[in-house]
Amino acid sequence: MTESKVKVVFMPSGRRGNFPVGTPLLSAAQTLGVDIDSVCGGRGICGRCQILCMEGSFSKHGLVSKVEHLSPISDAEKKYSERKKKLAKGRRLSCHTLLQGDVVIDVPAESQVHRQVVRKDVEHRDITLDPCVHLYYVPVREADMHDPKGDLQRLYEALERDWGLKDLDIDFELMGQLQAVIREGKWTVTVALRHDVGNKSKRIIAIWPGFRGEVYGVSIDVGSTTVAANLCNLVSGEVVASGSLMNPQIRFGEDLMSRVSYVMMHPEGAEEMTSVIREALDQLIVQTAKDANVPLDQILELTLVANPVMHHILLGINPVELGGAPFALATDSSLTLRASNFNLSISNGARVYVLPCIAGHVGADTAGMVLAEEPQLEDEMTLLVDVGTNAEIVLGNKNRLIACSSPTGPAFEGAQISSGQRAANGAIERVRIDPETLEPRFKVIGCDFWSNEPGFDEQAGNKQTKVTGICGSGIIEAVAEMYLSGVISEDGVVDGNLSERSTRIQRDNRTWSYVLHQQGDSIISVTQNDVRQIQLAKAALYAGIRLLMDKLGVDKVDRIRLAGAFGSYIDVKHAMVLGLIPDCQLEKVSAAGNAAGTGARIALLNASARTEIETIVDRIEKIETAVEPKFQEYFVGAMAFPHKTDPFPLLFATVQRPPKKEPSDDLGEEGSRRRRRRR
Numbered sequence: 187m188t189e190s191k192v193k194v195v196f197m198p199s200g201r202r203g204n205f206p207v208g209t210p211l212l213s214a215a216q217t218l219g220v221d222i223d224s225v226c227g228g229r230g231i232c233g234r235c236q237i238l239c240m241e242g243s244f245s246k247h248g249l250v251s252k253v254e255h256l257s258p259i260s261d262a263e264k265k266y267s268e269r270k271k272k273l274a275k276g277r278r279l280s281c282h283t284l285l286q287g288d289v290v291i292d293v294p295a296e297s298q299v300h301r302q303v304v305r306k307d308v309e310h311r312d313i314t315l316d317p318c319v320h321l322y323y324v325p326v327r328e329a330d331m332h333d334p335k336g337d338l339q340r341l342y343e344a345l346e347r348d349w350g351l352k353d354l355d356i357d358f359e360l361m362g363q364l365q366a367v368i369r370e371g372k373w374t375v376t377v378a379l380r381h382d383v384g385n386k387s388k389r390i391i392a393i394w395p396g397f398r399g400e401v402y403g404v405s406i407d408v409g410s411t412t413v414a415a416n417l418c419n420l421v422s423g424e425v426v427a428s429g430s431l432m433n434p435q436i437r438f439g440e441d442l443m444s445r446v447s448y449v450m451m452h453p454e455g456a457e458e459m460t461s462v463i464r465e466a467l468d469q470l471i472v473q474t475a476k477d478a479n480v481p482l483d484q485i486l487e488l489t490l491v492a493n494p495v496m497h498h499i500l501l502g503i504n505p506v507e508l509g510g511a512p513f514a515l516a517t518d519s520s521l522t523l524r525a526s527n528f529n530l531s532i533s534n535g536a537r538v539y540v541l542p543c544i545a546g547h548v549g550a551d552t553a554g555m556v557l558a559e560e561p562q563l564e565d566e567m568t569l570l571v572d573v574g575t576n577a578e579i580v581l582g583n584k585n586r587l588i589a590c591s592s593p594t595g596p597a598f599e600g601a602q603i604s605s606g607q608r609a610a611n612g613a614i615e616r617v618r619i620d621p622e623t624l625e626p627r628f629k630v631i632g633c634d635f636w637s638n639e640p641g642f643d644e645q646a647g648n649k650q651t652k653v654t655g656i657c658g659s660g661i662i663e664a665v666a667e668m669y670l671s672g673v674i675s676e677d678g679v680v681d682g683n684l685s686e687r688s689t690r691i692q693r694d695n696r697t698w699s700y701v702l703h704q705q706g707d708s709i710i711s712v713t714q715n716d717v718r719q720i721q722l723a724k725a726a727l728y729a730g731i732r733l734l735m736d737k738l739g740v741d742k743v744d745r746i747r748l749a750g751a752f753g754s755y756i757d758v759k760h761a762m763v764l765g766l767i768p769d770c771q772l773e774k775v776s777a778a779g780n781a782a783g784t785g786a787r788i789a790l791l792n793a794s795a796r797t798e799i800e801t802i803v804d805r806i807e808k809i810e811t812a813v814e815p816k817f818q819e820y821f822v823g824a825m826a827f828p829h830k831t832d833p834f835p836l837l838f839a840t841v842q843r844p845p846k847k848e849p850s851d852d853l854g855e856e857g858s859r860r861r862r863r864r865r
């Protein structure tokens with residue numbers, strides 16, 4: 187008698203086949219190589235294998251699909267619905283649903299093994315979920331006097347029988363609890379298996395009694411100012427909690443170099459800094475786990491990005507070598523370490539993957555940015571810039587990538603600016619200056635109105651939003667608007683002659699300042715020295731970019747992505763007016779958000795992204811700006827707004843170029859000094 191067969195088509199893959207009546211859907215899917223998830227191995231416990239029957243006539247497949255072509259709801263499904271969340275309408279557990287007629291089956295995204303995790307930024311591909319830690323539930327054969335095999339061997343045997351897993355290893359630390367765990371689970375356990383890409387070994391790193399359905403990981407970006415973390419569910423790919431805190435190392439120095447100097451002067455300081463950052467990391471992880479109600483023992487993987495100094499300090503490596511030429515890294519490779527080395531409260535078996543560094547000043551954070559932004563896939567000449575106290579810059583496309591860092595200093599963060607402050611309530615963040623009247627209007631963080639709008643005084647008058655200073659994005663706009671309205675010349679000199687036209691221009695000892703806001707005795711102004719600080723910072727950045735363009739033999743970039751907090755808030759037009767970045771079509775310049783952190787999250791959710799970034803980093807050419815002979819020349823040219831010689835035609839096609847200023851007779855000493863120097 188011939189066995190009667192039915193046709194099944196799985197969507198969205200379109201894989202199809204004929205199977206005997208009575209075949210479980212999950213087995214049919216597995217035979218066809220359809221990616222349906224499972225942690226319990228088809229026991230109706232995990233609920234991962236859910237599918238939907240699509241009803242109707244599918245002429246393309248030559249079949250009519252009906253719900254009745256599947257077996258009735260099974261006891262296992264009823265039990266699952268009682269025990270766990272009720273199965274949504276039409277959903278079935280494919281492991282307990284048998285084929286009885288022709289069907290078209292929809293495998294929803296959350297049931298697919300390599301599902302896509304949607305990234306919020308529309309510019310990029312979604313992340314394929316394929317973490318290096320997976321859960322497997324197995325019943326273990328009970329101990330038997332007549333078969334004197336060890337518990338571990340019976341566990342291995344079960345994993346091979348149910349999952350085809352062979353040649354396994356186990357963290358030795360787990361041996362102490364193995365027997366108790368197996369018995370507590372009444373001869374059933376869930377193991378977490380870690381599989382490094384590029385490394386054949388599969389290792390059991392955690393074990394729980396009975397069934398566990400979730401496992402988590404944390405991606406962390408250790409910045410010099412802020413440490414930010416995303417706690418992700420490694421089964422769904424979802425970010426379940428995020429958090430950040432100030433890097434406590436700030437008490438050892440605001441910027442990186444002052445922290446390195448601190449270590450040079452206080453050798454014991456390195457250890458101290460290592461321990462405070464590790465404590466902070468632990469605090470952040472514990473807090474995010476608490477926020478999401480995630481047990482700490484289910485966090486099994488961390489990924490880390492950091493700039494080279496933070497990277498070394500976090501790893502317990504003295505950073506002094508990074509304080510001077512040749513800026514040697516202790517290691518530039520990626521690292522996989524035990525979380526227990528970092529004194530973290532998560533599972534003992536958790537591993538920490540640290541992305542590779544690129545060069546002495548271009549760290550794992552830049553590798554993260556490259557992983558997130560994928561310039562290596564672009565035809566367009568792409569410029570990635572992460573602006574901090576050190577700007578990290580990558581330029582290139584699918585043919586070649588090159589990177590450097592440039593010492594921009596802290597001016598872009600509002601430091602070294604007379605009225606500068608961090609981006610917090612009360613900080614001026616947006617500025618416009620009327621070129622006719624030279625009157626400013628501005629926006630303050632925490633207040634919804636522009637300063638010339640009704641409602642501003644009332645809202646900005648309260649304590650929360652009192653105008654207290656200028657943050658990084660505010661100073662960029664203020665200086666750019668001062669240039670566009672003619673308050674400063676292209677050489678950055680505040681024009682004292684304008685004091686006859688506007689009381690906003692005020693003498694400030696031997697130079698002039700522009701007053702943005704005055705409230706009683708408190709004056710918030712942009713001084714000549716503030717303009718100078720911005721010129722120095724932006725010239726360093728532009729010179730670094732120019733060097734990279736030179737090395738690649740290009741004189742224009744097609745696309746610019748600005749990463750980091752600063753890059754997210756600055757207005758790209760104003761940044762270009764200042765000449766922070768090279769000329770480019772404005773619509774091709776955009777913020778990339780925390781790209782380094784996104785890179786860490788990609789490496790957490792997709793194990794092969796690690797091999798990918800390791801290979802790309804090997805290919806990235808590096809230059810050290812400090813020893814490049816042309817750096818100084820480019821730096822000097824870039825002091826002017828937007829640049830002494832580069833014409834910025836694309837920018838000035840959309841922005842009115844201010845009339846060239848004749849050198850004034852009354853520019854104050856700063857102006858006279860500069861003119862003398864130019865001669």
Ligand code: FES
Nearest residue numbers: 228230232233281
């Ligand atoms: Fe776990 Fe179906 S595979 S419930």
